[in-house]
Each structure stands twice: as structure tokens, then as C-alpha cells.
Amino acid sequence: MVKTKDRYGRTVGEVFSTNEAGENINLAMIRSGKAAVYPKYCSERQYYQMEVEAKKTHSGIWEKSGNHQAPWEWRHR
Numbered sequence: 001m002v003k004t005k006d007r008y009g010r011t012v013g014e015v016f017s018t019n020e021a022g023e024n025i026n027l028a029m030i031r032s033g034k035a036a037v038y039p040k041y042c043s044e045r046q047y048y049q050m051e052v053e054a055k056k057t058h059s060g061i062w063e064k065s066g067n068h069q070a071p072w073e074w075r076h077r
Contacts, residue, residue, distance in 0.1 A: 012041045033060020
């Protein structure tokens with residue numbers, strides 16, 4: 001589901017599985033710690049809640065403690 005376009009014209013949206021459950025792949029990636037929420041393009045509370053849970057359980061990118069740098073912060077340095 002397309003939400004918007006970024007400043008480069010790329011599509012920003014949500015991806016759902018094609019099975020009967022229709023799982024939200026974006027949420028699954030956040031929950032498992034495979035992605036971080038980008039506040040510029042996300043205003044939905046559930047994404048932030050999933051990120052908090054991933055941090056609490058040290059999942060994926062949150063496995064090791066220390067300074068975590070979001071990809072968009074790294075690109076802007």
C-alpha cells in the first residue's frame with residue numbers, strides 16, 4: 001500500500017504478504033529487529049511500539065548494547 005513518495009520520488013509504503021493472513025512485512029521487520037522506524041515517514045504508533053519491544057528483547061540490530069546509528073543519520077554525516 002503506497003503511503004507517499006520521498007524526496008527522490010521513491011515509493012514509501014507498507015508491504016503485506018500474499019498468504020491468507022496478509023501479514024504486514026514492515027511490522028514484522030521492525031518486531032524482529034531487522035529494521036528501524038524512520039520518523040520522517042512514519043506516524044503510526046504501532047511501529048514505534050514494535051521497535052521498543054525489539055529493543056527490550058535485544059532482537060536483530062538491537063542485539064548489542066551501545067550507540068546505535070540509524071541509517072539516515074549515518075548517510076547525513
